[in-house]
Amino acid sequence: MGGLRSRTNQSDQVDLISNRLERSHLTVITELKEEAQSLVICSGWIKRCGLKLLLPSLDKALNRGVAITIFTNARHTSPWCISALADRPELKHVS
Template identity: 40%
Template sequence: MELITNFQRPTNATVLADLIASSKRSTLCSGWIKRKGAALLVPSITKAIRNGASITIYTEQRTTPESELVDLRAIPGVGIFVACTKVALHTKLYYFESESNFSAVIGSANITLGGLQSNDELCVHLNGSLADPLGQQLRAYLAHLSAAVGSGPTRQSA
């Protein structure tokens, strides 16, 4: 386990970009997405998709206008789910799988320029086996999120 801040190297942007590029499955949950923040991750997302990875992104309708998703939606194969439910999506969870292991970054950073590079943000980077209780809990939360967002109205692309 390690702490990630934007005032030490590596920043949230660097850690997330590296994890996306090296993982077989990435799930990015951010209540806010801004185009400048997404631009920091687009090269890694594009590389991962080219290498056969699965990328799923969840965000919130009230805080992420469609115009902020243009560059992400331009990448074929990326699943984007925009929650339009009564309960706001406020989660900042970035989850990655490779072989039999997982990594997760959980904290305050949204996918915005400030969240990934310049704001005073704090996240924790966790690693473990998919069989670990924490890995199972994270996958259960992601299943809950998928069901919650999928059960209400969404704007989706893949």
């Protein structure tokens, strides 16, 4: 997988993904959310065009009971995105 990987034991894994490597954020997030029990996304900003691509996968994961937390910078995240995340009370958005 592109990026840095840290494994503390067989059940804990942390990946740092960069769009500069062979796999994009969207590809990796889509793959990981299929098996995840929890998902934490940290981004300095989220734009509408990017979140619209992720929302179907995030909604499916939420429907499966995946605990999702998204950290963003409110100053650099579009108001539409903040509202769209707030519309999903089972998703925790920290900005």
